[in-house]
Amino acid sequence: MNTTNLAENLLTAFPTQSIAEPARTIIRLQDVNIRYGTFHAVKDASMDIYEHKVTAFIGPSGCGKSTVLRSINRMNDLIRGATLEGKVLFNNEDLYSKDVDPVLIRRRIGMVFQKPNPFPKSIYENIAWGARVNGYKGDYDELVETSLRSAALWDEVKDKLKQNALRLSGGQQQRLCIARTIAVQPQVILMDEPASALDPIATSRIEELILELKQAYTIVIVxxxxxxxxxxxxxxxxxxxxxxxxxxxxxxxxxxQLFLNPVHKKTEEYISGKFG
Structure with missing residues (x-):
């Protein structure tokens, strides 16, 4: 299948803002190899991720895209037997150096998971709790409001902040999880299929939110x-x-460039739906 038809279908889908301006590399993967025990999950991955841009990881199931995503804030450390060779640099700092605390990394590089996972606490406490654990000394009411506004959720929940977060809809819960991530003031937000469990309307709101958030954050999405x-x-x-x-x-x-004029045949075949 020629990508011409695909181009016609997707031409209006791409972000309208220019991305031609020079962008600063905030994350760099250098020859990254990831193993789970003896299983070689990902080999020789090298790439630069740019500040205040949205980078998408795509590919068929089992190709390692979520594994690579989790390597960026060392979430794979929590998996028994997981090891990484190569380098993952964040602001030119090797995140896998022995003197680097992975807990501190995860404050600077937050993560939103596929399934919304709010705490079984009030909406307010979902935002305030993480900040409190991290030693936040400011105005918590202001922090909660600012975080919820940033996640486009404030107007929907401002009159029920004491309500259990589990009573929110799936889309609201996911935006709450994004607000919870924002509250600890990261530089980067990782999102692992954040809309896969949501209906089309909720998915659209998450996509709109991603485009808004990149003005303040760098986002990587699977x-x-x-x-x-x-x-x-x-x-x-x-x-x-x-x-x-x-x-x-x-x-x-x-x-x-990748969608309309891919260099590799496998890329063209995947985005044109020949396999998935």
Whole structure:
């Protein structure tokens, strides 16, 4: 299938803002290899992630995109037997150096998971608790309001802040989790398929929120939704899996370039729906 038809279908989907201006590298992966015990999950991944941009990771199931995402804030450390070779640099600091505290990393590089996971506490406490644990000394009422406004949720919950967060809809819960992440003031937000469990309306609100948040944060998102990747991301990384079930980075480019004029045949076949 020629990508011409795909181009016609997706041409209006890409972000309208220019991404031609020079961008600062905030995260750099250098020859990253990740293993779970003896299983080689990801091999030789190298890429730069740019500040105040949205980078999407796409690819078939099992290609390692979520594994790479979790390596950026050392969430894989929580998996028994997981090891990483190579370097993951954040502001030129090696995140896997022995003197680096992974807990501190996760304050600077927050994460939003596939399934909304609010605490079984009030809406207010979902925001305030993490900040309190991290030693926040400011005005908590202001922090809660600012965080909820940033997540486009304040107007919906401002009169029920004492309500249990589990009573919110799925889309509201996910935006609450985003607000909770924002409250600890990270530089980067990782999102692992944040809209996959949501209905189309809630998904649209999450996508709009992502585009707003990149003005203040760098965002990396894993998604199986090609339309979503084309709508929200500035850069897209396409991961593949080899015969040994090891994931690798096939192609990485500005999103419009990758979708409309991919360099590699496998990229074209994936985005045109020949496999998934």
């Amino acid at each position: 998604t199986h939704n090609m339309g979503q990747a084309s709508r929200v991301s500035d850069y897209t990384a396409f991961f593949m899996v080899d015969a040994n079930r090891t994931g690798y980075l096939e192609e990485y480019e500005q999103t419009e």
